[in-house]
Amino acid sequence: xxxxxxxxxxxxxxxxxxxxxxxxxxxxxxxxxxxxxxxxxxxxxxxxxxxxxxxxxxxxxxxxxxxxxxxxxxxxxxxxxxxxxxxxxxxxx
Numbered sequence: 420x421x422x423x424x425x426x427x428x429x430x431x432x433x434x435x436x437x438x439x440x441x442x443x444x445x446x447x448x449x450x451x452x453x454x455x456x457x458x459x460x461x462x463x464x465x466x467x468x469x470x471x472x473x474x475x476x477x478x479x480x481x482x483x484x485x486x487x488x489x490x491x492x493x494x495x496x497x498x499x500x501x502x503x504x505x506x507x508x509x510x511x512x
Contacts (some may be wrong), residue, residue: 425461425509426477426485430494432504436470441495450492451475482507 430451433439440447456479463475477485487504494500 423439424479424509425464426480426482427506427508428475428489429504429506430473430475430500432470432472432494433499433501436499439499440494440495443499446493447462450488454488476508 451460451463455463459478460482461476461478466472466474477488489495489500489503489505490500492500494502496503
């Protein structure tokens with residue numbers, strides 16, 4: 420994969436994500452912060468108002484590595500993520 424190709428991870432959440440995420444939120448955010456500190460995640464955040472999903476930008480890696488992250492995400496394990504996709508993103512600017 421091209422060294423400039425990042426991976427954009429898109430999540431879709433359950434409708435009542437804000438009500439249900441509480442028990443899993445600290446661990447979910449801690450994982451993201453650890454990956455950010457390691458330089459593997461560049462930015463991440465919720466999408467929509469009200470929240471309907473999230474986007475996470477990974478530094479260049481493989482879609483398989485991102486898939487492994489998803490499977491370990493506490494939100495995924497709790498059934499809060501209804502769909503996800505990892506898209507190669509060629510940054511040009």
